[in-house]
């Protein structure tokens with residue numbers, strides 16, 4: 228069962244997730260080392276691979292606000308974490324879907340570090356507290372991109388359909 | 391049913407008679423902008439073509455703009471190599487709207503696009519930069535996207551999967567009091583709406599104050615619309631838009647303007663009277679943490695920054711020079727000035743503005759993003775405080791997570807440079 232590895236407040240910015248000073252680094256293979264770089268302890272644990280794949284970061288409102296930098300998504304995808312947040316900023320949400328980073332919008336979510344969460348098709352179950360929270364479903368248009376495995380394969384398929 | 395300006399733009403670009411909020415459309419893109427992050431776009435773009443047997447081909451190179459601004463001149467071999475790779479790509483693909491590190495045509499992307507007439511009213515503009523909202527100032531629907539999405543645009547020429555956003559109507563009336571201007575208006579609005587108050591929505595600006603406002607001021611307010619979460623800010627094209635594009639950008643062809651229908655539907659209306667507005671400050675570490683200047687006056691400041699795509703234009707520099715002329719930047723405070731483009735820099739030189747600022751003790755740097763994103767130059771020391779005309783004050787934004795950044799207008803920044811502490815410019819003589 229995936230565990231909550233950190234709970235964060237509202238308005239977690241892309242500068243927090245991936246500081247601007249590392250923006251010259253663009254390759255998804257290289258960005259993960261800088262995830263939450265200025266949260267020194269958390270960054271160290273991520274880098275030490277202390278968390279199994281599928282571990283969950285719980286955020287508040289407006290997660291991923293700020294810059295359009297895609298490194299903020301590739302850095303988290305590199306650690307194979309999932310994001311459950313009350314709301315997610317527009318560009319971050321779109322970038323996540325485009326890259327295949329698992330993000331779940333769950334307006335009522337309440338969880339503490341160490342809680343076990345199960346993400347179902349339309350809910351998030353907190354197994355530790357026994358409570359269930361509804362997800363906000365993503366629009367159908369985004370599903371096409373997710374089903375294709377991200378925006379690159381999706382675009383490739385559209386391109387091939389044209390020629 | 392009537393349409394908002396963005397609904398009209400999307401309907402036209404998607405080839406539909408009309409659209410409504412929530413519809414998913416695929417508009418043709420009129421202009422697609424990137425900066426140094428084109429390095430990542432290029433990777434993703436090449437990946438799209440992998441295994442297809444097709445050679446990577448941009449749908450229309452004349453609609454791509456690439457501007458070097460974030461780290462110019464390069465601060466590291468890594469950035470320099472990214473820039474080199476982009477330069478080679480630009481040449482290979484025949485991209486003409488390319489602005490390299492230059493003292494004649496260089497500058498910040500959000501200044502270059504309007505300055506060279508690349509953006510027109512009614513356009514759909516996408517950019518791999520969140521402040522692409524800026525170009526709503528010219529009546530375009532202009533919004534930020536990620537690098538992979540840009541690779542998709544380069545390949546297909548359309549923005550896939552766009553939901554028609556709801557629109558908040560912002561009506562602004564009244565005349566700005568002395569030392570109060572567009573930056574104070576947008577800071578006040580963000581404080582009111584909060585950092586996510588306009589998430590997934592458009593801010594459409596109206597009212598006599600907006601009609602009278604210069605394009606420079608309109609760029610500042612559309613630029614910062616994203617700080618309230620907005621997909622875009624937009625000022626429907628009008629006489630000022632046409633004047634700007636003709637006189638300042640040298641556009642000669644027809645400039646049709648798209649305007650909203652009188653019976654368009656808005657999800658919310660916000661009214662603001664600026665005649666009683668006072669200078670505003672966004673306090674660390676959130677842009678919506680906005681207070682009147684009095685609330686933080688006296689806070690000691692080690693670094694003043696005037697510049698960026700928000701407030702690095704000629705009128706901004708003129709305001710600063712007007713306040714600093716014959717005065718000195720306080721001991722213990724450093725003042726860094728970054729004109730938003732080389733053209734602005736040259737005009738500021740011609741008008742003696744650069745000289746006035748330097749004489750007062752300011753360091754005037756080359757055009758570019760500079761300390762705005764803190765990667766390149768002008769980083770803060772541990773626990774230092776900056777007062778800046780830029781648009782973001784997130785923790786670590788100016789290169790040091792222990793630093794604090796306050797955001798303000800050029801007038802507040804200049805007045806505070808003289809005293810070394812946050813100062814209400816209305817109290818200066």
Ligand code: SF4
Pocket residue numbers: 459460498499500519521698699700758759762763780781
């Ligand atoms: S000046 Fe700042 S906000 Fe504007 S484009 Fe550059 S980094 Fe972004």
